[in-house]
Amino acid sequence: MMNRNFKIYLGVGLMALYCLFPIYFLVLYSFEPSEAAYHSPPVFYPIAFTFSNYTGVFKSIPLARYALNSIIVATSATFLTLLFGSMAAYGVSVLKFRGRDLFLNSLILLGFFPAATMIFPIYKMFSDINLLNNYLALILPYTVGGLPLTTWVMATYFENIPKDLLDAASVDGLSIGGTYAKIMIPLSLPALSTVAILDFIAFWNEFIYALTFMPDSNMRTVTVGISLISGRFTYQYPWGQIIAAALMVTIPLVIMVFVAQEKIISGLTAGAVKG
């Protein structure tokens, strides 16, 4: 038995190494002067210690401004997608109507379409109505991008809320809108917060829309912003800064993981499958 346990731990150890090594390596290099990258053989342990990469990032790009843009866009889009998604889910799951399967299935279907396929038509539309470089240029399409998952998850959640509760609400004289706001939403806070986290992460990390719809340098989001720290050729890249910036943009997400790891995992594995 000892022998078997040992094998399992060896396997798990290798796997952790595979996943964590790149991260260890990054954190290490983010505190090393840029010359560290030129060491041969490579350095696997700290030799010098400096914050200059982190401070340097703020000199190379307006990271604080980018972070503000990202926060505005991701928060607004998360709010809108939760609002509209939960409304649609309520419509689909509680108010039975003909064509509900068609509505839900076409929504799910669209969820599978890569956002990038729609990029030119949306770009054209935004440039025609002068909406490029406006926060709305990202908030609106992100909201659409979040709708399929949000609606799907919320509809399933609503269907598991006991019907007696809804009957009681209508006996008490609550309207359909009142039931949604006063009963459904408070009851589904766990599911809502899970979806909110997943949506936020997706919006925070989005690249192709942010790159295309926000050409103005002041309007960039962090994910696009960090891709701009570079030199003409790779050997001129400020590697220390790139790595420090890459680590910094994941901070909000890492905090979320620490606060709500269980929620995120349950959300990501939401595609439960019947045997």
Add this chain to the structure above:
Amino acid sequence: MSAKTKFLLIFLLPSLIFLGIFTYYPIFISVKYSLTRYNMLSPKPVFIGIQNYIKLFKNPVFWQVLKNNIIYGLGVIPTTMLLALFFAILINETKRFKALFELGLFYPLLIPMTAAAMIWVFMYDPDLGIIDKFLGLFGIPNIGWLGDARYSLLALIIMAIWKNVGYFMLIYLAGLQNIPDYLYEEATIEGAGWLKKHLYVTWPLIGPTNIFVFIISIIQSFKVFTQVYLMTEGGPGYSSNVLIYYTYEHAFKFWNIGMASALTTIMILFLLLLVLIIFGVFEKRITYSVG
């Protein structure tokens, strides 16, 4: 109109309007422009029928790009699935540090693709990169991954596996919880070793999860863009160009909107077909729930 119908409309309307503007209308626009000559030399769209499509099908680059997409999928999907299942089984059998291991596999998933791409550019660098330096310790000469047409697509595949394994591992881990313990106990009593136990109990019973992961992977493999844009720009040559990047190039680099729209239309039709087949075959088996 009854009060109920009115409410129904109000609740569904925002989603419908959003989908209409940002999904249905763009699809319509793509199909429309795909039938026109609309580029730098012809700044107003001129109807030319299906000429864009004919030109595309006659262009060997288009077929290479399509082939790259398929190679990318074939390279990423089975490897990621097997690794993820293997890791999930290992984690499931581990008692201590479970959360730490989960987090370790999970982190690559959280990193924005931009950040991950920059990091891997650094790791793949022939002079500075850790990967070639590491291989050098075994006497393997520098490969120069991203700059070599033979290895650029492979480099993207390896990175995608690294980034996706954690997600699928979590899904498999959830799937493993549904396999009853007594089956493993019986298998052990029958004298099955570790490998046999998982071959005859886990593998058949994890089937539905496999299907789910497989579907997500196929669709994901067509979404690949950011890493191509940042790491290889589809090159060297067309060696790592994929459909979405190729479309993006036509729209925003060559400003050939007609051709970009034809590519978009082809991709939409293709994905629609794929999703319909998947739904037709597996619909009854997939449900969605949050714990």
